[in-house]
Structures are given as C-alpha cells and as structure tokens.
Amino acid sequence: MIHFKKLDWILITAIVLLCTYGLIMVYSAGMLLGYEQYEDYAYFFNKQKDWLILGIPVFIGATMLKYKFYDKFTPLFVGVIILMLLAVLIPFIGVDVNGSRRWIDLGFRIQPSEIAKLVMVIYFARVYARKQPYIHQFKQGVAPPLAVLVLVFFLILLQPDLGTGTSILIACGAILICSGAKLKHILMLGTVAAGAVIILATTATYRLQRITSFIDPFGNESDTGFQLVNSFIAIGDAGLTGRGLGQGIHKLGYLPEAHTDFILAVISEELGIFGVLFLFLLYLIVLLRGVRIGVALKDPFGKLLAFGITFQISSQVFFNAGAVSGLLPITGITLPFISYGGSSLLITIYAAGILVHLSKHATIAREAREETESTWGQKITS
Numbered sequence: 001m002i003h004f005k006k007l008d009w010i011l012i013t014a015i016v017l018l019c020t021y022g023l024i025m026v027y028s029a030g031m032l033l034g035y036e037q038y039e040d041y042a043y044f045f046n047k048q049k050d051w052l053i054l055g056i057p058v059f060i061g062a063t064m065l066k067y068k069f070y071d072k073f074t075p076l077f078v079g080v081i082i083l084m085l086l087a088v089l090i091p092f093i094g095v096d097v098n099g100s101r102r103w104i105d106l107g108f109r110i111q112p113s114e115i116a117k118l119v120m121v122i123y124f125a126r127v128y129a130r131k132q133p134y135i136h137q138f139k140q141g142v143a144p145p146l147a148v149l150v151l152v153f154f155l156i157l158l159q160p161d162l163g164t165g166t167s168i169l170i171a172c173g174a175i176l177i178c179s180g181a182k183l184k185h186i187l188m189l190g191t192v193a194a195g196a197v198i199i200l201a202t203t204a205t206y207r208l209q210r211i212t213s214f215i216d217p218f219g220n221e222s223d224t225g226f227q228l229v230n231s232f233i234a235i236g237d238a239g240l241t242g243r244g245l246g247q248g249i250h251k252l253g254y255l256p257e258a259h260t261d262f263i264l265a266v267i268s269e270e271l272g273i274f275g276v277l278f279l280f281l282l283y284l285i286v287l288l289r290g291v292r293i294g295v296a297l298k299d300p301f302g303k304l305l306a307f308g309i310t311f312q313i314s315s316q317v318f319f320n321a322g323a324v325s326g327l328l329p330i331t332g333i334t335l336p337f338i339s340y341g342g343s344s345l346l347i348t349i350y351a352a353g354i355l356v357h358l359s360k361h362a363t364i365a366r367e368a369r370e371e372t373e374s375t376w377g378q379k380i381t382s
Contacts, residue, residue, distance in 0.1 A: 006359075006360045006363040006364060007063065007356055007359055007360050007363075008289055008293065008356060008359035008362075008363070010285060010289060011285065011286065011289040011290070011293075011352075011355065011356055011359060012356055014282045014285040014286050014289070015059075015286070015337070015349075015352045015356075017282055018279075018282050018283075018286075018336075018337035018338065019052055019055070019337050019345075019349070021279060021282070021337075021338060022048070022263075022335075022337050022338035022339070022345075023045065023048055023049060023052060024245070025263055025266060025267055025338060026044050026045055026048045026259050026263070026338075026339075026340045027042060027044070027045035027048075028245060028246045028248065028251070028266065028270060029044075029248075029251050029258045029259040029263050029266040029340075030043070030044030030045065030258070030259035030340060031246070031251075032251060032252050032253070033258070033259065044259050044340050047340070047342070048340055048342075048345070051342040051345050051346055052345070052349075054346065055345065055346055055349040055350075058346060058349055058350050058353065059349050059350070059352065059353040059356075060353070061353070062349075062350050062351075062352075062353025062354050062356070062357060063353045063354075063356045063357045064357070065354075065357065066357075067301070067302055067305060067354065067357055067358060067361070068301075070122045070126070070305070070354075071126050071129075071301050074122055074123050074126045077119045077122060077123070078119060078123050078148060081112060081115055081116050081119045081152070082151065082152065082155070084104065084112035084115065085112050085113070085116065085152065085155035085156065086155065087104055087112075088101055088102060088103070088104060088112055088113075088155075088159060089101060089155070089158055089159075093105075095109060100159055100160065100161065101159055102159045102161055103343075108342070109342070109343070110342075110343050111341075111343035111344065113156045113159065113161055113164045113165075114164070114341075114343040114344050114347045115343070115347055116152055116156065116164075116168060117164070117167065117168055117171065117312055117347065117351075118309075118312075118347055118350065118351050120148075120149065120152060120168050120171070120172055121171050121172070121175065121305065121308035121309055121312055121351075122305065122308075123145060123148065124145055124149075124171075124172045124175040124176070124304070124308060125175055125301055125304035125305040125307075125308050126301055127144060127145040128141075128145070128175060128176065128179035128181075128300075128304055129179075129299075129300035129301035129303075129304055130301075131144065131179075132179070132180070132300055135179055135180050135181055136180075136181070136182050138182075138185050141181070142176070142181050142185050142189075145172075146189075149168070149169070149172055152165075152168065153165045153168065153169060156168070157200065161332065162197070162200055162201060162331065163319070163331030163332040163333045164332075164333065166197055166319075166331065167312070167315055167316055167319065167331075167333055169193050169197070170311070170315045171308055171311055171312035171315060172308075173186075173189070173190060173193065174307060174308060174311035174312075174315075175304050175307060175308045175311075176189070178294070178303070178304055178307045178308075179300075179304060201329070217229050217232070217326065227255060227256060227257065227262065227330070228326055228330065230250050230254040230255055230265075231250075231255065231262055231265040231324050231325075231326070232326060233250065233254075234248065234249075234250040234254075234255065234265040234266065234268060234269040235265055235268045235269070235324075235325065237249075237269055238268045238269055238271075238272045238273060238276075239272050239273070240272050240273050240274055241271070241272040241273075241274055241275075242268070242269055242270045242271045242272030242274075242275060243269055243270055244270060245270050245271065246270065247270060248266050248269040248270040249269070250265065250266070250269055251266050251269075259339070259340040260334055260339045260340050260341060261320070261323070261324075261330070261332055261333075261334060261339065262324055263335055263338055263339050263340070264276070264279075264320060264321060264324045264335055264338075265324050267279060267338075279338070280317075280321075283313075283314070283317050283336075286310070286313060286314070286352075287310060287313075287314045289359070290306060290307070290309065290310025290311075290313075290314075290355055291307070291310060292362070293306045293310075293355065293358050293359050293362040294306035294307040294310065294358075294362075296362035296363075296365050296366045297358065297361060297362050297365055298365050299361070302358055302361055305354065305358065306355060306358045306362070309351045309352075309354060309355045310355065312351065313336050313348065313351070313352070316333050316334070316335070316336050317335065317336060319331050319333045320333050320334060320335045320339075321335075336348045337349075337352075
C-alpha cells in the first residue's frame, strides 16, 4: 500500500517537469532529422512520447514495489545483465550502429548498458550494506564487489562505450564513499580507476580524437571539433531568453546529435540562459531531495541505494553538460530525462521511481525520529 502523503511530492514534480521538458525539446531538436530520415517532423517526438507513456506504469510500479525486493534478487539481476552484455557482442544478436554494438533487437531495441547502470547501483548498495561490519577492511569489506564491476566495465568497453562504463564507475564509487570505507582505500581505488580510464581514453584512436577536439576544437573545426565548435556558437547565441522554442539554427545539420548528446546546446540556443537555469534547477531539486532521502533512511541498503541512484543521475548531468560546454571531453553520455532514447529514458524513470519509493521510508524514519526527540524533550522538561 502506498502512503501518498509520505511520498516526496517535490521530487515527483521535478521528475514530471523534466520528462515534459525533454519531450518538448526532443520535438524541437529532432524535427529536421525526423523529416530527412522518415518524412515526419514528429517522428522522434512520437517515439519519445510512446516511451514516456510506457514509463508512467513503470514509474508507478517502481514506487509501489518494496525496495527489499531488489536486495533479495540482486544476484539474479547481476547474472542476467552480464548475459545481456555478452549477447550484445554476438554478431547475430547485437545491433551495430555507427561502429558501436550496444543494442539487442527484440522487435524493439534495448541497450543493456543502460540497464547495467541501475543493476550495478543496486548490487553495490546491497553488498556494502551487508559488509558494514567489515567496511574498514579492504579484503573482506571493500574488495568483494570489485571483480563484478571490472567485468561489467570491460564488457561495456568492448561495445565500445567508455562513457557509460565511466558513469557506472563513478556511481559505484559514490556508494563506496557513502558506505563508510576508509579514505585510503577510496583514494587508492579512485587513483587506479582514474588511471585506467585515462589509459583507455588515450590508447584508442577515436577516443584520442575526442580528447584532441576537446583541447583544441577550433584547430579541428572541420573534423572532430565540428560538433563542439557549433555547440559553442549555439550556446553563445543564446542570450537570456534565446531565439525562441523551435527557432534554433544549429540543429539544422550543425549538431549531428542535436536530439541526443547535444540537446542541451539546442535548449540553450532556443530558450536561453533562463531555460538552462530552469533545467538545472530541476536537476538540483532531484539531487538535494535524493541526498535528503539517503540521509534520513536508517537501513544501510536503502540509504546506499538512494545515494547511488541520486549520484548516478547527477553524474550524467555533470558529464553531459561538461561535454556540451567544452569543459570535459565528449563521452556520449546523454542528458537524463531530456535526451532522446528509449532504454535510457525508461531506466532513468524506473530508477527515479525507486527513489520516490524510498522517500516514503525516509519520511517515516524522519517522523519517528522527530517523535522520539519530542518524547525525550517532554520527559526532560517534566
């Protein structure tokens, strides 16, 4: 049974507004490409709308399902996602798009790496919740889930998709930090992970080109820096209110990923600084409410799960905004709730639903704590 009054309605409102915002901007950003490829200006809008409609019962279901369910079935989830990541690599099962094999075609395409984001957050939350008595010991407390993380990261890297793999590393790292592990263990693992990502990013030609275009986009303006340069121009033309919804120029062939990776540049050009600030305000609400939920929960698994989901979403925003603005290399990480993409949208909505479900338990824990404090206060005064 859902205690509707105990749910975080501020968080729910922010999520609904983000999904609505994304649907509107997918229509605007994808109009030309939809017409060029499918002779339908609303092609990407309709696809995104269908995923959002499917997302409504998914979200409601996630808010109703007891979070202990994930604790019980985590081993099954991990086994299934590893099999799915392996299946992607099989030629007659995995779907190859633009040189990357990231999808499975089941009549509709699903992207297992997107599912892996949530599964690994659940897995790390479960393991480190159970390892609390040994969390200060590296071998017994910290190390056990790292082998699974390395395996999942490696399978995603083979697709190849370093951006998604790095996003999973960061979310799992956030859970480790929140679990109470020793600082020296965190720093050691962080250094190893950062070193591995840097080596992987600089040893593959296409990844090195992305870094080069990030460092000097105008020196590669006609090639690898083309998209980033046009993103700069789109953002620079924004002003306070932008050109107006649907009036952007750079989505007309200058930003090849206008409706996905670089949709933030379109938002900036069309809705201006105010439009971007409103978007980031909604993300800030999700971040603050998620942290508030995690802090309030007493159960270690629920606490770590809330922190993991919150920082998974927030890290994606950070990397996408950093790439679009030229502050970080382009990683291919999409903007949560906003960018076009069925698997990404549906999994993010489901994860948000889990966070809303956890908000009920956080409210109950907070009320119980306040009642206890009030009782103690009355005893002291009497």
